[in-house]
Amino acid sequence: MRATQPFNPVLVLLAGLCALFFVLPLVGLLARTPWASAPGILSDQNVQSALKLSLVCSLASTVLACFLGVPLAWVLARLRFPGKSLLRGITTLPMVLPPVVGGVALLLAFGRRGLIGEPIATATGFGLPFTTPGVIVAEAFVAMPFLVITVEAGLRSMDVRFEEAARTLGAGRWTVFRRVTLPLIGPSLAAGAVLAWSRALGEFGATITFAGNFPGTTQTAPLAIYIGLESQQVPSAVMLSLLLIVVSLAVLVALRGRYLGDA
C-alpha cells in the first residue's frame, strides 16, 4: 500500500471478510488432515495411481493444448476471415460450459457411437472413451481455451514490426515464428500453459463423463477424491485434496509473481 493511499476501513473490512471466505476452507482442510496416517495413505496403490495419472494426463493435455492451441491463437490474432468471432466463441466455450456438458458433447462426437468415433471404432477398433487418452482429450477440451486466450492476447499486444524486421533480415515465415514470435510471446505462452495445466489438473466433470472412473486408467486425483468421500474414505480424500491445493497454490504464486505483473 502506498503512503498516499487514504485508509478506507469499510473496504479493508470487506476485503478481510473476502479473504476469510477463502482461507477458512483451507484451514478446515488442514485441521482435518490425518497427518498421522499420511504415510499410509500416500503409499496406497489407488492414491498413488490417481496422483500419477493426474500428473501425466494434465501434462500431456497441456502439451496437446500448446501444440494445437498456439496455432489457433495465431490464426485468431493475425488472420482476418469471416466467422472469426464465432470461431473464437466456440473455442472458448468450454471455459463457461459446465464440464459435464463438455463430456457429453465429447461422447457424442468421439464416443463409440459418436459422429467421428463410430467410423474410427469400426475401422480400427480403437475408441477414446474410458481410456487414458480419453482423459487427456477431456482435459485438453476444457483447458485449451485458457491457453488460447492468453496466447492470443500476447500475440495481439506484441509489436508485429519485430516480425517485419526479421523478414527484412531474410527470415522466412517459420524462422520468424520460431526465432521472433515465439520468444516474444514467451511469457504469455508460459502463463497460458500453466493456467491450462492447472485447469487440467483439477478437471472432473468432462473426465468422468467422457472417460469414466476406472482406477489406474482414468481415475484422476479429483475423481479419486470424490469417490473417496462417497465411499466414506474421508482421510484419503482430504489428503489428496491437500496435495492438489499445495500444487495449485504453488503454481498460482509463481505465476502471479512472474507473469501477471504485480508481484
Next chain:
Amino acid sequence: MEARLRLRLGRFDLDVELGVEPGKVAALLGPNGAGKTTVLRALAGLLPLTEGRVVVDGHVLEDAALGVRIPAERRPIGMVFQDYLLFPHLSVLENVAFGLRSRGVRRAQARRAAAVWLARLGLPSVGDARPGTLSGGQQQRVALARALATDPRMLLLDEPLSALDASIRADVRRDLRRHLGEFPGVNLLVTHDPLEAIALADHLIVVEGGRILQAGPPAEVTEHPRSSYVADLVGVNLLRGRAFGDRVEVDGGGRLEVVRAGTGQVFAVIPPRSVSVWRSRPVGSPRNVWVGRATGLDLLGDRVRVRVEGRPGVVAEVTPAAVAELGLAEGMDVWVSVKATDVRVYSV
C-alpha cells in the same frame, strides 16, 4: 535502384517514381503522413504494390504488371527501423548475426561476422549485452550493423536519428554520414528534418501527400523551392503566378515588378529579409509597394517575422528595433515594399 510505386492504404494513395545510384545517399523529406515510411515498406517488400515495379542492382524485385513479387525475406535490402526494433530477447551479437543465421550461415561463422561488423561500427565490446541496456546512439549503430551484416544492395533507413536525444544527434549524424559513405549500395533514408536530410544526403526527394513534389541535389532544391512545404523549410516566401516579361501576376491576386521573368507559369521567391514594412506609403525607389494587414509577429532569434495578409501575402523579417520604432502590432494596416531585384523568378 529504380522504382515506381503505386499503392493504396485505406484513403492514402501513394504514387511515386524514384531513382538512386549505388553509392549515393538519397533522402525522402516530407511532413508526417507524407508517405515516406510507406515508400520504404513498399521497397522492402512489406507492402504489396498495386502498380509499378522495383528494380535493385539490375534485379527485378517486383513488377505488378508481370505478377513478379520477391518476398521481403529474399530481397537484397537492409532496413533500419525508426525505433530500431532490436530483438529484445537476443543479445546484441545475436541480433547482428540474425540475418546471416536466417540465410543458413552456421552459428559460429555468423557470430564471427557479426563481431566484425560490431567492431567496424565502433562497438567492439557490447556483443553480450541485451539491446535494452545500450544508449540510443549505440542501438542505432547495432541496427545499422544488423542491416549491413547481410551484405544488402540497398539500405533503407527510417528516421534514423529521431529516436535520439537532441544532445547526441549531431555526433551520431556525423558517424552515420561516414558509415553511409562507406556503403557501396544505394542508401535511402527518410526524415522530416530538412537539416538531417541536407547533412546526410546527396539527393533530396521531397514528398507530400503520397506524391513527389521535388527532387534534386540539396542546393538545387533549397535554391528553387517548388512547394510551400520546401519554401517554409528554407524560410522563404514562395509565390506562384504567370509571368509577362518584367511582371508577374500572382495567383490569388497581386502583381510583382521583377527583372526578366520570361513568360508562362513561374515561381517567385522573396527572402523575408528583402521585405520592408512601413506605417505609411514609402517614397523612393522600390518598385513593388502594396498595402496589407499585419496578422502575426513571431520573434525568431534576433529577428521578428511579420506575417502580412495582402495581395500577395508575404512574410517579412525585421529587427525588433524596427518593430518598436514602427509601433507594429497584430491587426495593424501596414505597407510593404520589395525591390524588383530581390525577387527571384523561375519557371514552374
